[in-house]
Structure formats: structure tokens, C-alpha cells
Amino acid sequence: MPSFDGKKAAELHRHLHSHLPSDPALRVKALESLLVEKGLTTSETIDSWVEAYSDEIGPKRGAKIVARAWVDDGFRDRLLANATEAITEFGFEGRATAHLKAVANTVDTHNLIVCTLCSCYPFSILGVAPNWYKTAAYRSRAVRDPRGVLAEFGVDIAPDTKVNVWDSTAELRYMVVPERPKGTDGWTEEELAAIVTRNSMIGTERDLGTGGDS
Amino acid sequence: MDSVHDLGGKQGFGPIDVNEPDEPFHAEWEGRAWGITCSTRAPNVPIDWWRFVRENSVPTDYLSRPYFDSWIETDMITMIEAGVCTIDELATGKSATEPLASAKPMTTEECVNLTKSAFRRFDVEVSSSPTFSVGDAVVANLTATSGHTRLPAYVRGKPGIIHSHHGAHFFPDDCAKGKERAEHLYTVAFASKDLWPEASESPDMVYLDLWESYLGER
Known part of the structure; x- marks a missing residue:
């Protein structure tokens, strides 16, 4: 006990x-x-857990969710209203996503996720958190100097763009829905999912590249 | 608990390693640690007690050790308390007892399925009505328990606005003591300019999920 x-x-x-x-x-x-x-x-079981979180359970899942939100307005509405329910359309519900909230970036708003008290993270859709997300440097600074943190990641936020920082202090978990980049009209959901990065769903990346000049 | 884990707004921590590789595990032992923590947990350990055990780490270890390492040490303590193993066994890696179980190897597919079935809700029905409504002006308590709490120091005594209500969720301060009780939970919006002296011109907001007894009327 x-x-x-x-x-x-x-x-x-x-x-x-x-x-x-x-x-x-x-x-x-x-x-x-x-x-x-x-x-x-067993050592084989440990191998299997490593394998599961190296490939199948990871940010590729989150990317599929974001891509669908870009092409399907109905799904986007469902995702922003109740992400826990919406991700069951993919079968991605599971560990640490029973109270999932999706927050969408807009032209004048940027969202950033942190857990200042430990390292809460939506495992079943983003996999294992990057080490930097769990460091004292990120956890201490994301709430106090989000623009400085973003600048380190190469993200410049205009002075009149508002930054919303979400500190996961309870069992709610957060994911950012980045904006769909220009020049992707007519792309398939699969093509769109391929350009969605893990950091863009945490909020430490803003303008996604389209694989061309970036 | 006012330990080093409560990091929000603390100053002096250096640059972030933004060039970290994308792979989830950067050393073999990190993957092994992850597999161990996914496959072997001491029984009947509430998540809030687990977090409190981790908050009681040697402070210099908490700040300097890799996260998976700290996580594993927390698992070790819950295993010691459950009678699964001893410190001597952990130090030598050799069991002093007969096997306690006969775990069968799991496949990757079984691990994926187990991640899905690990879905667990933390909200429960309660008879009380929520005290606050969306838009209400609130202030976070100036003090918090010396035990486990999820009211970070950086918002204590600060004014906020109720952004949303999530029904009642298990209350961590009590669950960490083995007492399961629920309270209404809210997302509370704090203006950065109310939190940090250097942010007086900032349009930015910080949102926290806070339980009802962490908050007062304003």
C-alpha cells in the first residue's frame, strides 16, 4: 500500500x-x-512498448487529426467543441486523452502548451514528449516569457498577435491546431498530414512549411 | 508543496535545446525506462500520490536528472512501498525472492491496444452546484497545502476570469492522501500583465485548470 x-x-x-x-x-x-x-x-514486452511508441503511437496521429480538421469543417467544429469525442473517429482515444482540448491558431492568436508542475502530455495522440518539453528551462519560461521561448524555436510573434499559454495543471490535455499553410489548396489529407510537425501541435512552431522552399 | 517542481515563472533557467532529434528515445536506457514504466506499475497507486512522490525527489536530482530517470526512481519508490522489491534488490539487480508473477511477453499490437484501453476519465457526478460561472472574476488562493497540490505558486493571489467549467474532477490534494473526492474544475484565464511585472504591456494570456477550492470571489 x-x-x-x-x-x-x-x-x-x-x-x-x-x-x-x-x-x-x-x-x-x-x-x-x-x-x-x-x-x-519481460524484455520482449519492454521491446514492444519501445516499438509501439517509436512508430505507431506518436505525432503522426496528431498530424492526421489536424489534416482532417483542415479539409473537413464539420470535423474541425467537432474537434474544437469536444476533442475527446472527435478523435474516436480515428480510434486514437486512450492514455491521457480522456479530457482532450484542441485549441486553434488564427491570424492573430497563437497557442502554446506547457505543464509547469510535471510534464503532462497527450500520449495517445502525440506519443512520448520531447525532452525539452520536460526540462526546467521550458517549464519555467513558457508561462513567463512565451515570446522568448518561441524566438528560440525560430518563431517570431508579431506584437499585436496574442499568445495564449495553456498550463496543463489538471487532467485536461491540450493540442494546438496550427493554421493550414498557403499553397496547399487541393492537397489530399495524407499530403497535408505529412507537413504537420509535433512542435506545431505543442505550439513551438507556427508557420508550417510546404516542403518547397522551407 | 513548495518544492522545486513548481517551476512556472522561475528565472535563471537557460536556453532550450531546440535542435533535439525527433526520435522519441535518444539513448537505449530511455526506451527501456519507458517500457518498464508502461509494463510494470505498483498496484493501487493514485496518479496524484505518484506525482507527490516525484515532487519529494532530492531537489538537486529533480533539476539535474533526465526525466525518464526521475520517473523510474518514482516508480521504484511505489514498488518498494508495495512490497514488490527492496532497495538492496534495486541496487544489485538481483531478486532475493521467488518470482512474484509469470508475465507473458506482449506484442507491439497488444501495447498499442493497451494504450487505447488506458483511457480513463477523471470527472465524476457530484450533488453540489458549481460556485462559479463562466465570466466570473476570481482570485487564486494566496496559500496552498504543504502536501500535493496543483495550484502553482505563480498564480497564487492573482486575479483571473472563469473561462470554462468542466464538471467535477477528482481533487488531487485529497487523492494524493488516498482520499478520493471530487470538486468542480474550471479553466481560469490570467492576463500575463497581472502575473509578471515585465509584462505590463502584454496582450498575452495564461490559462490554468484549477479546482473550486483553489479560488475565491473577487
Whole structure:
């Protein structure tokens, strides 16, 4: 049973800090050996989880959602009204998307997602969060200096463009719907999905390239 | 808890590695850590207690260790408390007991399906009516519990506007203590100019999802 005692948890952290090897690779290797020996998981299962989140579960899913929102106004409306329900049209519902909210960029609004308290992220549609999303640098600065953060990512926001920062402090999870770039009229949903980047769905990219001059 | 995890608005943290490769795992151990955390969790660990365990990390470790590493250490503590393993076993990687189970290998497809079935709602029906309505002027509490809370320091005492209401969601401050209770949850809009002295001319907004007892009328 959990102790529900923060002091006890802190003490265990200190013990682990002093008893385990300092290299994370060694700590994780020992943990895997132990859990496999105890029959709680298998190395093949761990391989499968890596595989699942390296390919199938990742930002390609989010990109498909965005592309459909660009070509299908009805879907766009459903997505912005209730993203949790809308993504079931793809079968992408799952871990950390039971309270999903999609926020759309416009000509004069830009959206940026962060979790200042931990690293909440909509796993089942965007996969594993990038490391930078989980760093103190991003988490501390996204709410205080979003324009400075965006500039580091090469995104310049006009002074009269409003930035909305969404800090995922509860179990709601957020995704940004970027604007459809010009010059993509007549493109298929698949072609459009191919230009939607992970960062554009977090909000650290704004103007998507069309594969030509960018 | 006012620990180093509450990072919003803290200053002095350096540039972001914007050129990080796109691959989800940058070292083999990161993938192994992810697979372990997906496949092996101690039983009956509420997410809010798990987060509170992580917030109780050695502060310098919290800020300096890679995220997957910190995540795994939190899993280890929940496993120790559940009696799954000991610190000595974690240090050696050798089990001192007979096997506790006989897990079968899972395929990638099974992992994908399990991710889908991990869908879990956090909202519940409650008999109370919400105190606030969309558009109401509110102020976030000036203080918070020394236990787990999801009221970040940077909005405490600051004025905001109710942007939307989400029904009642499990209340993390209580769930982290093993007491399951729900409260009305709102998205609250804060103007950057009300949060940061250097943002007095800014049109920007910061939205947080906050529970009813974190808020007062204004």
C-alpha cells in the first residue's frame, strides 16, 4: 500500500540516491533485470512498448487529426467543441486523452502548451514528449516569457498577435491546431498530414512549411 | 508543496535545446525506462500520490536528472512501498525472492491496444452546484497545502476570469492522501500583465485548470 507520507517518500529518494549507481543506464539495467527475474515483465514486452511508441503511437496521429480538421469543417467544429469525442473517429482515444482540448491558431492568436508542475502530455495522440518539453528551462519560461521561448524555436510573434499559454495543471490535455499553410489548396489529407510537425501541435512552431522552399 | 517542481515563472533557467532529434528515445536506457514504466506499475497507486512522490525527489536530482530517470526512481519508490522489491534488490539487480508473477511477453499490437484501453476519465457526478460561472472574476488562493497540490505558486493571489467549467474532477490534494473526492474544475484565464511585472504591456494570456477550492470571489 502507498504510505501517502511525503516525508517517507523523500527518505526513500535519499536512500536510492545514495545506494544506486549514478549512471541512469546502470540503474535502469538493474531494474529491468530485477523485474524480469521477479516475473513482473519481460524484455520482449519492454521491446514492444519501445516499438509501439517509436512508430505507431506518436505525432503522426496528431498530424492526421489536424489534416482532417483542415479539409473537413464539420470535423474541425467537432474537434474544437469536444476533442475527446472527435478523435474516436480515428480510434486514437486512450492514455491521457480522456479530457482532450484542441485549441486553434488564427491570424492573430497563437497557442502554446506547457505543464509547469510535471510534464503532462497527450500520449495517445502525440506519443512520448520531447525532452525539452520536460526540462526546467521550458517549464519555467513558457508561462513567463512565451515570446522568448518561441524566438528560440525560430518563431517570431508579431506584437499585436496574442499568445495564449495553456498550463496543463489538471487532467485536461491540450493540442494546438496550427493554421493550414498557403499553397496547399487541393492537397489530399495524407499530403497535408505529412507537413504537420509535433512542435506545431505543442505550439513551438507556427508557420508550417510546404516542403518547397522551407 | 513548495518544492522545486513548481517551476512556472522561475528565472535563471537557460536556453532550450531546440535542435533535439525527433526520435522519441535518444539513448537505449530511455526506451527501456519507458517500457518498464508502461509494463510494470505498483498496484493501487493514485496518479496524484505518484506525482507527490516525484515532487519529494532530492531537489538537486529533480533539476539535474533526465526525466525518464526521475520517473523510474518514482516508480521504484511505489514498488518498494508495495512490497514488490527492496532497495538492496534495486541496487544489485538481483531478486532475493521467488518470482512474484509469470508475465507473458506482449506484442507491439497488444501495447498499442493497451494504450487505447488506458483511457480513463477523471470527472465524476457530484450533488453540489458549481460556485462559479463562466465570466466570473476570481482570485487564486494566496496559500496552498504543504502536501500535493496543483495550484502553482505563480498564480497564487492573482486575479483571473472563469473561462470554462468542466464538471467535477477528482481533487488531487485529497487523492494524493488516498482520499478520493471530487470538486468542480474550471479553466481560469490570467492576463500575463497581472502575473509578471515585465509584462505590463502584454496582450498575452495564461490559462490554468484549477479546482473550486483553489479560488475565491473577487
